[in-house]
Amino acid sequence: MTIIQEKTLSARTRPDFPILNQTIHGQPLVYLDNAATSQKPIAVLEALRQYYEHDNANVHRGVHTLSSRATDAYEGARDQVAAFVKAASRQEIVFTRNASEAINLVAYSWALSTLKPGDEIVLSVMEHHSNLVPWQMMAQRTGAVLQHVELTETEEFDFEQFKSLLSEKTKLVAVVHVSNTLGCINPVKEICVEAHKVGARVLIDACQSVPHMAIDVQELDCDWLVASGHKMCAPTGIGFLYGKLDLLRSQPPFMGGGEMIADVFLDHSTYADLPHKFEAGTPAIGEAIALGAAVEYLSKIGMDQIHAYEEDLTRYLFRQLATIPELRIYGPKPNADGSGRAALASFTAGGVHPHDLSTILDQAGVAIRAGHHCTQPLHRYLKAQSTARASLYFYNTREEIDVFVAALKDAIEFFGGLFG
Structure with missing residues (x-):
């Protein structure tokens, strides 16, 4: 059976993802776990291979040819990410291991030196553990107080x-x-407006939005805004923090070590300018270069096209x-045209445990997620x-949705x- 619908975005892009062309338990793979991690196109795999086969050297530290090429590619990826989210300056993009590290960077660099007892941090009950813990x-360390936004009747912010x-x-x-x-x-633009009225800072966890829609941080x-590369066609082990330039300049370093220094003496050090002040040690060079390739790949498709196609799905x-x-x-339910929510569905099926559903679906070649999705609260x-x-x-395709729904019906039946 074929699961590619002609003249669709999926039909044009699926050949770029060799991992999708396989069988699981004798059935064509239907990969529907993209909120956990996305698959990687050939262009990204080739960028990673190109670096390790031809340019492998440390960045910023050498004048030889390999180091120069590696540095150009690494810093070029920063330019690509800055353009992708429409940052005002490339210095506003800090490479991190993932979004979790980016959030911790803000926590330990800004919050720990800023918050006082009685200050309040507003979160929501829907936050990922990375934006709660x-x-x-x-x-606990500063005496600040946590407040949590609850849900409406339609289960929205x-x-x-x-x-x-x-x-x-x-x-x-x-x-x-x-x-x-x-x-x-969530209405993050309006959230920023209201928060800024009372002088509060705003951090946006954009892990589930940057891969799926056009983002303009300005x-x-x-x-601040954080995202993880592995959810946007890039490898694991790379993410980024966007921060307003003046704000990042005012923040003390998060970690100490090589790369983030200007001058080091036995009893004190001075620090490098942005963004290197926050990138201590040898970075994930190949992964950052591959993130740049992923951004280029998504940009060539067009984020508006991706978003429109996902609304149809x-x-x-x-x-x-x-x-x-x-x-x-x-x-919330989607609007009639599929807009108004992300292209995912979390669900329960009566008394059937989600792990049991996932196990049965895997036998049909369908990969879904089961658990608390790092949102226990x-x-x-x-x-x-x-x-x-x-x-x-x-x-993904409509045909894959049909396979998933048929397998889900079979599992529930x-x-x-068995137990009815």
Whole structure:
């Protein structure tokens, strides 16, 4: 059977992803775990191989040819990322291991030296653990107080409650742009406007938005924004922090070591200018270069095209899932055209455990996620121990959704017959 629909974005791009052309348990792979990590196109794999086969050398430290080529490629990737999110300056992009490290950078560099007892940090109940745990640690160390925005009846960010939490005590708002569990798209531009009215800083977790839609950090006017490369067609082990230039300049270094220094003496040191002040030690050179290749690949497709295609997939996914009465899908429903939410669905199916569903679906070649998706507090809020999640990307097809839904129906019927 073929799972490629002609004249679609997926048909044009699937040949770029060799991993998708395989069978699992004798069935064609249907990969629907993109919110956890995306697959990597040939262009990204070749960029990584090119570096290690032809240019492998440390950056910034040598004048020989290999080092110069590696440095040019590494810093070129920074330019590509800066352009991708429309940063005002390349110095506003700091390479990190992942979004978690980027958030911790802000926590230990800015928050630890800024927050005082009684200051407030506003989060939401839908945050990924990476955007909860660092702030819990900062609250414990500084005496700051955590506040949490809850959900509306449609299981979206409660913007009115958010505004009621803001006060002169609010020093930081840290919120996710797109929930990896609910699929809701939070009004981050409006969140920034309201937070800035009370003098608070805003950090946006954009791990689930940067890979799927056009992002303009200047238009959003956020103070910081973080993303992980592995969710946007790049390798693991690379992510980035965007921060406003003056703000990053005012922050002390996060880690000490090589690369981040200007001059070192026995009893003190001076620090390099941005962005190197925050990039201590030998960086993930090949991974950063591959991130640049991923950004170039996505840019050539066009983020608006990717977003529009995913809206069509979302509309079709929810239409097909609506044929399964046992499902309880979390988060808001999409609009009629598929807009208004991300291309993912987290769900439960009566008394069937999500891990059991995932195991049966794997036998049909369908890869989905089961668990709490690093949002344990949200699952407690929703009174759900765990959920199953199918998440799409631009290389997925309607035919794959059909395979997934048919396998899901079979799994539910199997468990219903077993225990019913």
